[in-house]
Amino acid sequence: MTRDLLYRDALNEALHEAMDEDATVFCIGVGIAERGGSYKVTDGLLAKYGPKRVIDTPIAEPSVVGTGVGAAITGMRPVVEILFVDFSLLVMDQLVNQAAKLRLMTGGQGAVPLVLRTQGGVGDGVAAQHSQSLEALFYHIPGLKLVMPSTPHDAKGLLRAAIEDDGPVIFIEHKLLYMTEGPVPEQDYTIELGTADTKRSGRDCTLIAWSNMIPRALEAADILVGEGLEVEIIDPRTLVPLDHATILESVRRTEHVVIVQEAVRRGGIASDIASVIQAEAFDYLDAPIEIVAGLDTPIPYARSLEQACIPQVEDIVAAVKKAVYA
Amino acid sequence: MTPVTMPQVGENLTSGVVLEWMKAEGESVARGEILAIVESEKAAFEVAAETDGVLLKVLVAAGQEADVLSVIACIGEEGETIEMESLRPTTTTTTTASAPAQKTRSRSAGTQTRPPEAARPGLTVSGATTLSDRPFASPSARRLARELLVELSGIRGSGPAGRVIRRDILAAALHASGGAPAIEPAATPVPEPGDRLQPNTRLRQTIADRMSASARQIPHFYLFADVDVTSAMHWQQELKSEGIGLTDMVVYACARSLRQFERLNAHVGDRGIVCKANVHIGLAVAIDDGLLVPPLPHADRVGLRTLAQMRRTTVDRARTGLVDPEPATTFTISNLGPLGVTRFLPLINPPECAILGVGCAQQGVVAQGGKPIVRDMMTLSLACDHRAVDGAYAAAFLAQLKQMLQSPRDCLDLSSTGESGGESAVNDGCTGND
Numbered sequence: 001m002t003r004d005l006l007y008r009d010a011l012n013e014a015l016h017e018a019m020d021e022d023a024t025v026f027c028i029g030v031g032i033a034e035r036g037g038s039y040k041v042t043d044g045l046l047a048k049y050g051p052k053r054v055i056d057t058p059i060a061e062p063s064v065v066g067t068g069v070g071a072a073i074t075g076m077r078p079v080v081e082i083l084f085v086d087f088s089l090l091v092m093d094q095l096v097n098q099a100a101k102l103r104l105m106t107g108g109q110g111a112v113p114l115v116l117r118t119q120g121g122v123g124d125g126v127a128a129q130h131s132q133s134l135e136a137l138f139y140h141i142p143g144l145k146l147v148m149p150s151t152p153h154d155a156k157g158l159l160r161a162a163i164e165d166d167g168p169v170i171f172i173e174h175k176l177l178y179m180t181e182g183p184v185p186e187q188d189y190t191i192e193l194g195t196a197d198t199k200r201s202g203r204d205c206t207l208i209a210w211s212n213m214i215p216r217a218l219e220a221a222d223i224l225v226g227e228g229l230e231v232e233i234i235d236p237r238t239l240v241p242l243d244h245a246t247i248l249e250s251v252r253r254t255e256h257v258v259i260v261q262e263a264v265r266r267g268g269i270a271s272d273i274a275s276v277i278q279a280e281a282f283d284y285l286d287a288p289i290e291i292v293a294g295l296d297t298p299i300p301y302a303r304s305l306e307q308a309c310i311p312q313v314e315d316i317v318a319a320v321k322k323a324v325y326a
Numbered sequence: 327m328t329p330v331t332m333p334q335v336g337e338n339l340t341s342g343v344v345l346e347w348m349k350a351e352g353e354s355v356a357r358g359e360i361l362a363i364v365e366s367e368k369a370a371f372e373v374a375a376e377t378d379g380v381l382l383k384v385l386v387a388a389g390q391e392a393d394v395l396s397v398i399a400c401i402g403e404e405g406e407t408i409e410m411e412s413l414r415p416t417t418t419t420t421t422t423a424s425a426p427a428q429k430t431r432s433r434s435a436g437t438q439t440r441p442p443e444a445a446r447p448g449l450t451v452s453g454a455t456t457l458s459d460r461p462f463a464s465p466s467a468r469r470l471a472r473e474l475l476v477e478l479s480g481i482r483g484s485g486p487a488g489r490v491i492r493r494d495i496l497a498a499a500l501h502a503s504g505g506a507p508a509i510e511p512a513a514t515p516v517p518e519p520g521d522r523l524q525p526n527t528r529l530r531q532t533i534a535d536r537m538s539a540s541a542r543q544i545p546h547f548y549l550f551a552d553v554d555v556t557s558a559m560h561w562q563q564e565l566k567s568e569g570i571g572l573t574d575m576v577v578y579a580c581a582r583s584l585r586q587f588e589r590l591n592a593h594v595g596d597r598g599i600v601c602k603a604n605v606h607i608g609l610a611v612a613i614d615d616g617l618l619v620p621p622l623p624h625a626d627r628v629g630l631r632t633l634a635q636m637r638r639t640t641v642d643r644a645r646t647g648l649v650d651p652e653p654a655t656t657f658t659i660s661n662l663g664p665l666g667v668t669r670f671l672p673l674i675n676p677p678e679c680a681i682l683g684v685g686c687a688q689q690g691v692v693a694q695g696g697k698p699i700v701r702d703m704m705t706l707s708l709a710c711d712h713r714a715v716d717g718a719y720a721a722a723f724l725a726q727l728k729q730m731l732q733s734p735r736d737c738l739d740l741s742s743t744g745e746s747g748g749e750s751a752v753n754d755g756c757t758g759n760d
Contacts, residue, residue: 255466
């Protein structure tokens, strides 16, 4: 049985369940306790689990994440929230030099079962310092896992799995998805990290997208049906580890590929996925791989310019048509 | 002075043979006139003069081979000196002098005209290197062309800048198959709960494409023969310690017979049937979710002992997924006998012309001298390409196999090597009585 939940409520449920089941799970971040988080994802946790497990902090990101990393090394399972991925740049040393390295530097004796929750992407006019898509920075670092759910169902199942994982896991939510609704099972479930989901089946073109590009891709696919084109939409859901098998199977079937990312194109994850495809499925490509990505620019504050900087539905439609020579 | 070069008429072709010079040295030629006929592996082509003048020198005589894009003659004004150094026919494709691409016109039926976008003239890079005018094609189109046996160079690409893409190959295959859809449009069946997709492995996809091409393009016909293998079975018992089985006897008999029945050891080409010089028997070997056809090279040149050993090694390797890509097989044998199958209709493995299906040996009641007797019987199923052979020819082949297998001790040579043994056995050793 399922019921419809908001993305933010699905995440909230995942945190409640994880804290119920495992006393080592705790939440820490700016404004997450009393206020319930800027997006209400941690709502109700303080009342239920008390201030020792739901901790408000000063605006001091390095200390917050440092606390989380230290706690994780001792065996706790912290869920740290950094409001906006833009400010995770302040905690790169804690994440990259400490959290990502510990397991290997201790020969597998140590682990950092930490989840860093944060928000990425544009948010309807929150300007250059609060609108970035920085997933490629984490993608680049060996030792970090990277999750970017696009639906309430995926958000809940993946957050449960991320908390259970021996980490560290960077969990990037999207500001514009919090208020989207979708079916979520009533019973407990997790989604294994590294499993992609086919959001829509089709035979003409494989469209790979994640996070807030999924709703746009679905919208584009609806439009393309009118032109006789059936697009298959694959949501990797976790970018590290990346589900190569699902992507390649689809590509070998459709022979045309479009990859959509909100992040700027240069040095992006789309390029890396394209490199995997050309290496593993070269003989199956009937056209160059199309990448639809954000422009190489800081996101402007003006709404119209913001929109011009990131992929829109019509950009995706055009890219698919180009990829299939339509 | 204008050089005349060996045209590049196919993507993978590296050389061509001059069949005939239509003009002699010293004869004047007009632009567009046919100078020579050259032949590639696939077809023959006319080479036309690019310019008016006199055929000054023929560098590659009729019957000789030359690398594509190498200079085979030159045209100039009467009395003009020839710069021999720059015209020497080359043995590599990288050092030819610059030359405009020859206009070639296919003499084979159909679709050999070049797409204008792809017919780029040879480009001269620092006066030395000529780039070939290969067509641009997507990786998928190239793969499909290989699998559907479509010649890439003849296809006009519909993609940007004349790129040949998947649908162009499908259209060409459709054309070649006379209008039947090259590949059925993928039906979208209504999914039911519990349905499970088993994604195609590359091997599965290759088998699917090749067998579809075979069923679609090759006019198959089938002949069957019931063979009395009673004495072969006895002999097999005696030879058990040497690991020689009935299958080896069948392979042996086939390989030797194919020397005589060369039309069954052939490829169907655009202009005729290419009878292969050598007999490389392919053995269909079942592996996990698939089928491999490893070659037994020169299977007609070895005795039964060596053949059996060769077959064992080859089959064992194939079962682990290892198959030598060379030489290409010329005739395939598929043995479903061990699985209890009595007869079946195998599909020819293109570009071959025939395939033999071997059924199981089992006791059967046959009439002899007006009485029923029990004998060990086995059915051979032969599939042939009707473009290459007709029923009577294939029947004669099958009759010879039958005769050899019914008198194995007389007709099959245990340890012969080289040419002598088998040939004589085939020609005069068999009496048919056992």
